[in-house]
Amino acid sequence: MRQSKLFTKTQKEAPKDEVSINAQLLIRAGFIDKLMAGVYTLLPLGLRVMKKIENIIREEINAMGGQEIFMPSLQPKENWQKTGRWDAMDDLYKVKDSSDREFALGPTHEEVVVPLVKRFAQSYKDLPFATYQFQNKFRMELRSKSGILRGREFMMKDLYSFHLTEEDLNEYYEKSQKVYFKIFERAGLGGKTYLTFALGGTFSKYSHEFQTVTPAGEDTIYICKNCSQAINKEIKGDVAVCPNCKGEDFNEEKAIEVGNIFKLMNKYTKPFNLTVKNQEGKEQEVIMGCYGIGLGRLMGTVVEVHHDDKGIIWPESVAPFQIHLLSLKQDEKANEIYESLAAKGIEALYDDRDQAAGEKFAEADLIGIPYRVVVSEKSLKAGGVEVKKRNEEKGEIVEIKDLIGKLK
Amino acid sequence: MRQSKLFTKTQKEAPKDEVSINAQLLIRAGFIDKLMAGVYTLLPLGLRVMKKIENIIREEINAMGGQEIFMPSLQPKENWQKTGRWDAMDDLYKVKDSSDREFALGPTHEEVVVPLVKRFAQSYKDLPFATYQFQNKFRMELRSKSGILRGREFMMKDLYSFHLTEEDLNEYYEKSQKVYFKIFERAGLGGKTYLTFALGGTFSKYSHEFQTVTPAGEDTIYICKNCSQAINKEIKGDVAVCPNCKGEDFNEEKAIEVGNIFKLMNKYTKPFNLTVKNQEGKEQEVIMGCYGIGLGRLMGTVVEVHHDDKGIIWPESVAPFQIHLLSLKQDEKANEIYESLAAKGIEALYDDRDQAAGEKFAEADLIGIPYRVVVSEKSLKAGGVEVKKRNEEKGEIVEIKDLIGKLK
Structure with missing residues (x-):
């Protein structure tokens, strides 16, 4: 895409009320726009990142047999009363229509998916299966100072x-843990994300979090030095012994919860009386699990983990473009390169604007595309273009004919 | 996909309160599920159709320079007060948070996109441009008897x-008309969709609808026999003369509005004081257009136009799968074919269930996938598989080695 056509621009300053690094950088670099506290628009660059994250998750969840659907946000009050959450859930947005009928604005979808499944699952032969969606959720969040880590409206994958x-x-729950690690690794959070015990005592086997270590984390976790499992401080307080391996040495770290998984058992199937005929022909209660990933939160976490004082450093897997092509008054040659990259299906943001070199470099660092390719008088004299990775200090001159091979 | 794994099933009967053909067929065939009046879940088959429609629209809107973004549903009351629509719009859902602050639940996004653009557009050099999204919208709809044609929650493309x-x-407005015709043609509504004058008198040039002729239509249109432009009866009453070509002969038809386009001029830019510096260095008001397509409505219209008494007849472009492979107790051979289709990247729904032939045929007709491929003892004896198009009466025997060539 030609940067001269992009309707968004980078900004020198972030809004004063944004204290989180993820929101500051994403707003300044033109990935998101703040509509109000906890509510953001995804701009063209931001939506490209979000779609990459979505596709990574979709591939992995499909591979574990997930069937994708799309459930509504407007949900009947009666369903939420059945599970007791209409009154119990403080952060549930409620909507009234003109005849004073009330609806919930979905923060999660157990109250929809269970009655849905009840219409199709009749026999043990219909089980097991898993269904998921990518859906915009709503949560009446009082704290919303963490940028896109904690939104009032936020994109979720819920399985x-x-x-x-x-x-x-x-x-299936064990399998989901492996798949989640793969998702976080593919999204660029490998080696920094830990399986964490979320609940204390006898319930610990029913729920886990995935926590990514970063100073921006709102949670504190203890990571077992022996087995790498982690424990959430908020849940268990100080720990002496690892519940997994009985190890006694821990690292204390700040971390962001990037995913969570629950064995819900019959918590939501019971209120809706979801049963199937078992092999003996008797009605048997169905049990369930749920598995969440917040996509905006994941995107924000990637920024918290991958940035420096100049801007974002996107992992290739979720970068909005693979290449940032900068023309320093060499538009003819740069146009040629841009066209040939497009012909090969390589995604490039092409800075074809009439801006000073220093500004272009600073913006490229802020936006954080993995490969910067500079076409300048100097580079052409040296025999080609300058290719520099965002996470490296020095670039190198690459002959134009070798460029595509170099980037692959 | 193996049909034995699909968690949804077809149904013999539609819900009694569904009077529209689109909802009856889509529910019975397992494409959608009704949560409540005007609010539906997209099931795996339905989501596949929706994604195909979405991709057709995305390709065409990208080709006309649209930059995709994603705006929030929760919108500040102040923005809606500025345009006067907070009080004027009867079907606007309003949400309160715990501190009694009110929000609109977006039925459209002028109140978000204009302030957004104001933050980036400063000079005439920043214009023109166009930005769009696919977004779930909300509208407090009182009539909701038209299935997915008129939802309280509905997926829109708004540009x-x-x-x-x-x-x-x-x-740009003229160009959008050509693009819209191309979209509707690609989605299977070509030859049945008409550009329609939406507003009377001097305003007629500021807005047009696209209407698809079908008996299920809620609107009545007069189609000029000479130039094929149409006039909406509701807006102009009986017409004597075509406003386009002055022709005097019309066909009266029932039709569904599948898209609409508006020259909004300064209607929404003025309240937000959206101006840019013009070439003379003076602030000049920006003007705008908006261009909508309801995706669920489009999907429902395709069903209204393409069905028979046995079920849906999907156009290939939006079909959930290209092939419905039916094994009639010939699983070994059918498995082989299924694997080889998958290896070639051809999308097939594979009915590998242990059902009677008659049931399988009836379900295949109901679901409406374009090509039905039957593997039976009879077909194998005749030298291959039976291939029948959903919209044709008779099938033909095709040698297995020729199958893929035949389907392409």
């Missing part, structure tokens, strides 16, 4: 699995 | 264009 037996649920 | 001069807006 729900349905099982006849606890063994079967356990198996 | 907004920004211009310095009326000439420039006019040019």
